[in-house]
Amino acid sequence: MAEKLWKGRFGEKTAPVVERFTSSIAFDRRLYRYDIEGSIAHCRLLARAGILTADEEDALVEGLHQVRREIENGDFVFDDTLEDIHTHVESRLTELVGKPSQKLHTGRSRNDQVALDLRMYLRDVVDETAAGLEELQRVLVRLSREHFEVLLPGYTHLQRAQPVRLAHHFLAYVEMFARDVARLRSCRQRVNVLPLGAAALAGTAYPLDRALAAELLGFAGVSANSLDAVSDRDFVIEFLAAAAIAMMHLSRFSEELVLWSSSEFQFIELPDAFATGSSIMPQKKNPDVPELVRGKTGRVYGHLLAQLTLMKGLPLAYNRDLQEDKPALFDAADTLLASIEVFCRMLPGLRIRRERMEQALGEGFLNATEMADYLVRKGLPFREAHHVTGQAVRRAIEKGCELHELPLAELRGLSPLIEEDLFPCLEPRAAVERRAVVGGTAASAVRAALEAAERRLGMAGGGDG
Ligand code: ARG
Numbered sequence: 001m002a003e004k005l006w007k008g009r010f011g012e013k014t015a016p017v018v019e020r021f022t023s024s025i026a027f028d029r030r031l032y033r034y035d036i037e038g039s040i041a042h043c044r045l046l047a048r049a050g051i052l053t054a055d056e057e058d059a060l061v062e063g064l065h066q067v068r069r070e071i072e073n074g075d076f077v078f079d080d081t082l083e084d085i086h087t088h089v090e091s092r093l094t095e096l097v098g099k100p101s102q103k104l105h106t107g108r109s110r111n112d113q114v115a116l117d118l119r120m121y122l123r124d125v126v127d128e129t130a131a132g133l134e135e136l137q138r139v140l141v142r143l144s145r146e147h148f149e150v151l152l153p154g155y156t157h158l159q160r161a162q163p164v165r166l167a168h169h170f171l172a173y174v175e176m177f178a179r180d181v182a183r184l185r186s187c188r189q190r191v192n193v194l195p196l197g198a199a200a201l202a203g204t205a206y207p208l209d210r211a212l213a214a215e216l217l218g219f220a221g222v223s224a225n226s227l228d229a230v231s232d233r234d235f236v237i238e239f240l241a242a243a244a245i246a247m248m249h250l251s252r253f254s255e256e257l258v259l260w261s262s263s264e265f266q267f268i269e270l271p272d273a274f275a276t277g278s279s280i281m282p283q284k285k286n287p288d289v290p291e292l293v294r295g296k297t298g299r300v301y302g303h304l305l306a307q308l309t310l311m312k313g314l315p316l317a318y319n320r321d322l323q324e325d326k327p328a329l330f331d332a333a334d335t336l337l338a339s340i341e342v343f344c345r346m347l348p349g350l351r352i353r354r355e356r357m358e359q360a361l362g363e364g365f366l367n368a369t370e371m372a373d374y375l376v377r378k379g380l381p382f383r384e385a386h387h388v389t390g391q392a393v394r395r396a397i398e399k400g401c402e403l404h405e406l407p408l409a410e411l412r413g414l415s416p417l418i419e420e421d422l423f424p425c426l427e428p429r430a431a432v433e434r435r436a437v438v439g440g441t442a443a444s445a446v447r448a449a450l451e452a453a454e455r456r457l458g459m460a461g462g463g464d465g
Contacts, residue, residue, distance in 0.1 A: 002082045002091060005105075019081050024323050027330060028085045029071075029078060034120035035085050035113070036068045038196065041216040042108055045208040051107070056100040063097035064089070084323075085117075086110050107206035108199060111230040111318040115195040118325070120217065122239055125333045126188045132340035133177045133184075133246065134457055139347050140170045140177075141453050148446070151428055152267065152357035153366055160364035163428040166357065168441040171449050173253055178456070180246040187238040194219035198226035201317035231317040233307065233325050240304040240329065243336045244297075250339050251297040254290035261287050266356045271349030274342075289346055293339045300335055303328040358428070365393050367403055367426040373434070374425045378417040388415045 004014070040061050047057040067089055070076040082088050094101040144167035154164035194217065197203065197210040203226040210222045223229035260267035270287055278284035306328050310321055368389050375385035389403075391414050396403050404426040411418045424430060436442035439449070454460070 031117040034117040107204040112198040144170045164441040176249040183242040191235045194222045195229035198229035227317040247297040247300045251294045254294040257290040269351040274346040303332040361428040
């Protein structure tokens with residue numbers, strides 16, 4: 001059984017059940033790179049402060065690199081009785097370099113150390129997640145270009161409402177993911193503050209140059225209050241909130257992919273490599289990937305709530321409860337990253353069934369608003385135009401036909417303002433092109449939106465769409 005860092009005050013050995021219960025090495029081992037990088041920076045500060053000699057500094061830094069190599073090569077032995085990653089690194093360092101390692105923890109506590117590791121880890125996760133969400137936007141922009149002329153029904157209440165461009169639909173998700181990235185970038189500013197120097201809770205008693213540590217480790221600044229620095233995890237909560245919102249967006253998208261690939265819609269077909277079959281029903285091709293993204297969204301929501309609940313009753317400063325922040329954070333980050341990646345790879349292989357989408361525009365009176373607008377242009381107040389069109393819809397339902405299939409004479413019976421020139425206005429493409437407002441679905445507006453997205457995402461752009 002390994003020696004405890006804090007054995008001095010204790011007369012009895014820790015009960016094995018407590019070792020198992022309190023150990024975090026099973027999950028915090030993934031912080032090793034940050035823990036070692038942070039320790040190297042701490043060595044530099046100790047040397048500057050005259051606490052380590054140049055030789056001791058060199059020995060410790062070389063030893064820390066060696067520990068990192070061992071972990072990366074799989075040669076490192078993890079041991080439950082050594083509690084956490086901080087203890088593991090220090091204990092192996094002692095085996096490697098001996099005496100100088102006894103000085104490494106001078107002026108530092110595991111409380112500021114774990115806060116440091118966590119912030120460094122989260123900074124990388126935020127960058128990786130934001131990059132992934134940007135790639136996903138590029139995938140959607142390319143799909144939008146490729147299928148620029150495709151129209152499909154737009155829905156409200158999941159009832160066919162008005163025709164829209166498929167590109168407009170995809171670009172709606174581009175907007176959502178762009179806001180997700182903005183949330184992550186904003187959260188990163190509050191993550192990127194150095195807690196090292198807070199020590200256990202009251203600040204380190206040694207003249208350590210915190211600004212230098214911030215510079216060495218790439219932090220934008222240093223924490224202003226030591227009690228706050230070791231005890232709050234609001235930056236984790238912020239990330240989890242941003243992650244939960246991004247998962248919510250992916251989940252809505254997933255829901256549409258599930259619906260659209262059903263026999264009822266048949267708007268898309270998922271690539272074979274991204275669908276699964278049934279062990280009993282040979283005809284089935286199931287959308288398991290979007291279903292699982294939708295399902296995993298619940299996990300990430302759970303982690304956000306767990307973290308908020310974890311924090312709510314904690315008095316200042318550090319409390320061991322905080323160890324529980326990591327499994328939730330790691331799982332949320334892994335889940336979001338995996339979901340983004342699978343989407344990036346799946347979407348380019350979607351078969352877009354344009355004929356099915358456009359066929360769906362022909363049924364369900366998606367052009368009723370067009371008829372009302374036509375009457376408005378002819379001078380009727382909108383309410384009245386709405387009423388006349390409603391009567392026309394009722395006639396069409398009775399006859400089992402669409403609006404544009406009603407005879408002109410019958411339409412003129414409802415309003416003498418109606419003439420032959422109504423019919424071209426009822427075409428889906430005409431309806432789409434009339435919506436040229438900024439943010440609308442007309443070709444000109446969607447092209448402008450695509451170009452803006454391409455600029456923002458550093459894409460070559462161009463092409464006619
Ligand atoms: N494993 C601990 C955590 O994750 C590290 C800090 C331990 N500090 C302490 N005072 N026991 O929070």
